[in-house]
Amino acid sequence: MKPSPPPSSLSAKLTRRAIDLFVIGFVAVVGLSVGSQLIEWWRTDPQGSMPDLSGLVGADLDWNRTPIAMQFGDAATSIERIPLQGDPKRLDEELTKVARSVVDSSQPPAAPPTEAEREWLTALQTAPPLLWDSTLGNVYRRRDPLPSFVATRFVEPADNDGEGLSQRVVGWGLAFPSGPEQWTIYSFRPEAARVAEASAVRDLVLPDGARRVTQMRGADGCQWLVFQGRGDLAGWVQQFDDSFGTKAVVSKSVGTQSAGLKYRTAEMVADVQMRRERDGSLSGVIWSTRANSQEKAK
Structure with a gap:
């Protein structure tokens, strides 16, 4: 049995993963914003140019082809990053392949359509x-x-509480240039239960009176939660101690205005800052990852 890595190794691993997740979060926010902007792209020809994100999208993160589940409050979205080398024709083929995969592996949303989704579907009516x-x-x-x-799934109008919709949006994606004939594709899905189940890591229990602000969970077991x-x-x-167990405490620093656990x-291993x-x-953040991944930490 290998010995547990020292706290410094744990902190280094969690810090590296936290940086990755912050980058993921930034890209996801950009992608979600652009995703909503797709509603307008089918209506008008945009005149503005996109900012140069090649430095960001070219980052060598460890989540290539690994879905990341994001949650803002109670809503959830999964994101997948796909690097690609090839000309525009190759990119078109890959985007279509990814989109078909989203259609094949998704189910229509269980929740009623939002106003944004209804506007999106209206815009798609004139897009073959x-x-x-x-x-x-x-x-x-x-x-x-x-x-x-944009990927949709067909539905029966009767399944939409009188909305009369014949399809629902199940995903969208976009590609950023990251170099000569190099692309980074981001694929988004509005419901992330599949990713959450794949992570096979316990849910992080928050103390009484705390609410989740943002959470990201990867299929590799890593999580980042702001509360x-x-x-x-x-x-x-004390509630965190009770949740993880007092025998699980690696280190603890508690003051009158802040705490690090x-x-x-x-x-799993977890770092809690409040x-x-x-x-x-009170505000706080939790970074966590699978315990067995620490065996690979250097």
Whole structure:
């Protein structure tokens, strides 16, 4: 049995993963924003140019082809990053392939369509879908200002509470240039249960009075969770101890206004940081990863 790595190794591993997740989060926010902008792309020809993100999208992160589940409050979206080398024709083929995969592996959203999705579907009514052999849904493509796609699944109008919709949006994607004939494709899905189940890592339990602000979970077992709320700092520390178990404590630093906690269980390692804000509330962040991944930490 290999010995547990020292706390410094644990911190280094979690810090590296945290940086990756912050980059993922930034790209995801950009992608989600551009995703909503796709509604307009089918209506007008945009005049503005996209910023140069080649330095960001070319980052050598360890989540290539690994879905990342993102949650803002109770909503969830998964993101997949796909690097590609090839000319525009090769990119078109790959985008269509990814879009078809989204259609084939997705189910129509269980929740009623939002106003944004209804606007999106309205815009798609004048955009002819690609002609391909599928009875499941449609794939729509756009080449300007960025190569992109929208994937839908067919539904029965009766399944949409009188909405009268014949299809629902199940995913979208876009490609950023990252070098000469180099591309980075980002594929998004509005529901991330598949990714959450694949992570096979326990849910992080928050203290009483705390609410999730943002959470990202990868199929590799890594998680990043931001939380906020009102409560007693010492009480929150105790609740984390109870959740992970006192034997799992690696290190602990608790003051009157902040606390830093590190835990290691048989299945995960976690770093918890909390602080008191000016308005009296508490905010915190948890980075965690699978315990067995620490065996590879250097």
